[in-house]
Amino acid sequence: MIEAVIARVGAQGDGIAETEDGPLFAPFTLPGERVEGRRDKDMLRVERILAASDARVTPECGHFGRCGGCLLQHWGADPYLRWKRDLVVFALAREGVETEVRPLVDAHGAGRRRAIFHARQAGAQTIVGFAERKSHTMIPIVACPVLAPALANALPAARALAEALAPLKKPLDLHVTATDAGMDVDVRGSGPVPPMIAMDLAAIAARFGLARLTRHGELVAQREPPFVMMGGARVTLPPASFLQATQAGEDALAGLVAEALAGASHVADLFCGVGTFALRLAARARVAAFESNGGAIAALARAGAATAGLKRIDAEVRDLFRRPLLAEELARYDAVAIDPPRQGAEAQARELGRARLARVAYVSCSVATFARDAKILTAAGFDLRHVVPIDQFRYSPHVELVGVFER
Numbered sequence: 263m264i265e266a267v268i269a270r271v272g273a274q275g276d277g278i279a280e281t282e283d284g285p286l287f288a289p290f291t292l293p294g295e296r297v298e299g300r301r302d303k304d305m306l307r308v309e310r311i312l313a314a315s316d317a318r319v320t321p322e323c324g325h326f327g328r329c330g331g332c333l334l335q336h337w338g339a340d341p342y343l344r345w346k347r348d349l350v351v352f353a354l355a356r357e358g359v360e361t362e363v364r365p366l367v368d369a370h371g372a373g374r375r376r377a378i379f380h381a382r383q384a385g386a387q388t389i390v391g392f393a394e395r396k397s398h399t400m401i402p403i404v405a406c407p408v409l410a411p412a413l414a415n416a417l418p419a420a421r422a423l424a425e426a427l428a429p430l431k432k433p434l435d436l437h438v439t440a441t442d443a444g445m446d447v448d449v450r451g452s453g454p455v456p457p458m459i460a461m462d463l464a465a466i467a468a469r470f471g472l473a474r475l476t477r478h479g480e481l482v483a484q485r486e487p488p489f490v491m492m493g494g495a496r497v498t499l500p501p502a503s504f505l506q507a508t509q510a511g512e513d514a515l516a517g518l519v520a521e522a523l524a525g526a527s528h529v530a531d532l533f534c535g536v537g538t539f540a541l542r543l544a545a546r547a548r549v550a551a552f553e554s555n556g557g558a559i560a561a562l563a564r565a566g567a568a569t570a571g572l573k574r575i576d577a578e579v580r581d582l583f584r585r586p587l588l589a590e591e592l593a594r595y596d597a598v599a600i601d602p603p604r605q606g607a608e609a610q611a612r613e614l615g616r617a618r619l620a621r622v623a624y625v626s627c628s629v630a631t632f633a634r635d636a637k638i639l640t641a642a643g644f645d646l647r648h649v650v651p652i653d654q655f656r657y658s659p660h661v662e663l664v665g666v667f668e669r
């Protein structure tokens with residue numbers, strides 16, 4: 263057993279004690295706390311808190327400490343939100359990216375509207391829940407307080423579906439999305455399903471009032487096509503679509519992108535998904551939207567065509583890692599919104615740098631790849647005017663941001 267004093271909370275959400283042998287990572291501890299525990303390589307498995315921080319609060323979830331979803335429910339809101347903004351401040355400073363980091367937007371709102379539950383068979387028992395952190399061990403989950411009220415029935419529905427599929431003995435992932443028509447569920451991992459089980463699944467969909475149930479994107483049952491509103495457009499979602507994690511997060515990101523690109527008359531939306539930004543930007547500007555997922559592009563095109571009052575939207579399936587929009591192609595736009603996955607968009611950033619463009623709104627879910635791409639853009643003459651951090655993933659170390667580039 264050793265004693266340690268926690269100096270700070272690190273970028274992965276662990277408390278960190280500085281020792282002669284280097285940093286010791288102590289999950290679920292807070293700055294200033296004196297703790298006792300067992301050392302396991304660079305981890306400290308805390309067994310007792312000898313002196314607790316004043317900022318320690320009671321976690322709102324009974325699964326906290328085991329479930330890998332939340333790491334920081336034990337921290338008061340103010341220091342937690344300061345830490346989250348600092349993740350962006352310090353990561354950019356470390357990479358030498360100089361800019362104004364604006365106040366963090368708390369975008370938890372009503373809660374998460376998407377969840378992926380895992381289901382595993384343990385003998386005769388079906389376990390439905392989330393994985394432990396950095397492990398495949400499943401934690402059975404009874405309730406998850408970070409989910410939006412529209413997902414209140416998501417866990418019981420996922421459990422019923424997993425139990426119906428239990429005879430197949432396959433590990434399952436159940437993607438649940440809250441839509442304006444009700445819950446949309448896509449079950450992955452089951453493989454082919456015998457007709458009797460398919461009938462059971464359809465009955466469960468009806469019992470829980472699911473808008474739609476699909477298996478690997480194939481329709482099992484549908485009460486009403488699941489849709490969400492984006493600006494004035496009604497978007498019918500393909501199964502397991504990407505959506506920003508919270509409605510408040512989507513509204514905040516879309517508002518910041520619209521503000522950054524205000525006055526542009528022809529905008530390119532890169533990594534556009536189902537049109538989160540494109541369908542709103544098209545109220546004021548002509549938009550060209552690019553994305554590798556064909557289902558998302560079809561949904562965006564249909565929603566745009568069916569919405570009165572929008573300017574023209576051109577939507578194209580394109581792999582922007584392999585075939586980024588070239589500087590010559592970008593010449594026809596006067597501003598760009600870009601929102602890549604975690605890997606960032608290195609090749610695309612180089613083309614944005616080469617293009618004769620004045621404005622880029624860069625939405626990112628990874629400060630590290632954002633910093634890399636920001637350096638490419640600033641080396642090409644862009645000024646990173648400011649960055650706005652956004653917290654859609656309360657209690658986790660994930661943070662989004664919008665960076666506004668001009669030249």
Ligand SMILES: C[S@@+](CC[C@H](N)C(=O)[O-])C[C@H]1O[C@@H](n2cnc3c(N)ncnc32)[C@H](O)[C@@H]1O
Nearest residue numbers: 533534535538553554555581582583601602603
């Ligand atoms: C962070 S999401 C953003 C989606 C959209 N902007 C939104 O806010 O809903 C990233 C998007 O990039 C798409 N994507 C992933 N890899 C891609 C690639 N190589 N080329 C084009 N799009 C890709 C994903 O399908 C996803 O829709």
